[in-house]
Every structure is written in structure tokens, then in C-alpha cells.
Amino acid sequence: xxxxxxxxxxxxxxxxxxxxxxxxxxxxxxxxxxxxxxxxxxxxxxxxxxxxxxxxxxxxxxxxxxxxxxxxxxxxxxxxxxxxxxxxxxxxxxxxxxxxxxxxxxxxxxxxxxxxxxxxxxxxxxxxxxxxxxxxxxxxxxxxxxxxxxxxxxxxx
Numbered sequence: 001x002x003x004x005x006x007x008x009x010x011x012x013x014x015x016x017x018x019x020x021x022x023x024x025x026x027x028x029x030x031x032x033x034x035x036x037x038x039x040x041x042x043x044x045x046x047x048x049x050x051x052x053x054x055x056x057x058x059x060x061x062x063x064x065x066x067x068x069x070x071x072x073x074x075x076x077x078x079x080x081x082x083x084x085x086x087x088x089x090x091x092x093x094x095x096x097x098x099x100x101x102x103x104x105x106x107x108x109x110x111x112x113x114x115x116x117x118x119x120x121x122x123x124x125x126x127x128x129x130x131x132x133x134x135x136x137x138x139x140x141x142x143x144x145x146x147x148x149x150x151x152x153x154x155x156x157x
Contacts, residue, residue: 107120115141
């Protein structure tokens with residue numbers, strides 16, 4: 001190989017390296033430009049006025065107590081302390097139901113993350129969440145009635 005061919009190869013390789021550098025810089029600029037268009041974080045007051053749907057939803061209230069609203073134990077309240085609550089006629093239940101339609105170990109109310117769930121434990125007469133019979137564990141919202149026989153309970157803040 002002569003000196004002219006070797007110099008041409010070196011210049012070609014150098015040009016190829018600069019093309020690679022410019023393509024990387026261009027890709028980074030595109031990513032940064034897209035990121036600035038899709039801003040994350042809280043919207044400004046002006047953006048909220050123009051688009052009310054950008055406003056953050058109100059914080060979800062946490063359930064603090066279980067209240068019996070109907071049935072023989074009406075008015076009874078149990079503080080929720082982040083541990084499962086057993087509901088039924090058995091004496092080891094957290095809330096002992098004086099209800100002929102309740103099973104010994106009827107249902108279980110348990111926390112998962114920041115939400116509470118209710119599950120039927122194979123009771124004879126079933127557990128109802130807002131007039132729907134439970135077939136699996138379901139999340140319980142504040143104020144939604146849970147019916148076990150003649151007893152109706154709700155989660156309250």
C-alpha cells in the first residue's frame with residue numbers, strides 16, 4: 001500500500017467517527033426535546049385553568065374504623081389498625097356477629113397497601129358488597145355497605 005491510500009483510509013475512518021458522534025448528539029437532542037414537551041411533575045396554575053382535567057384528584061381518605069350500621073350490633077365501631085379483621089359468630093372473631101345468618105368464620109377484611117379488601121371465607125349465606133355477592137376478594141371503598149346476614153357494616157374515615 002502506498003502512502004496516498006493509507007491517508008485516504010485514515011481520513012475515511014475519521015469522517016466515519018465524526019458521523020457517529022453527530023448521530024449520537026442528534027439522538028440525545030431529540031430525546032431531550034421530547035422530554036421537555038412531555039413534562040412530568042405538577043402542572044402550573046395556568047395549565048390547570050386551561051385544562052381542568054390536569055388538576056390532581058383529591059387525596060383518598062384512609063379507612064380508620066369499621067362501623068356496624070344495621071343489625072343487632074348497630075352502632076358498634078372497631079378501629080382499623082392495619083391488621084386483618086375476622087367477621088363471624090365464632091368467639092375468636094374480631095367482630096362477633098350476633099346474627100343467625102352468619103357463619104362462624106364468615107368473612108375477612110384485610111389491608112393490602114393503602115386499601116382494604118373483603119373476602120368471603122366459604123360462608124353458607126354469602127357476603128355482599130354493595131348488593132353484589134362476593135366470589136373473590138374485592139376492594140372496599142369508604143361508605144360502601146358490606147352485608148353479612150342481617151348485619152351491615154361500612155368502612156369510615
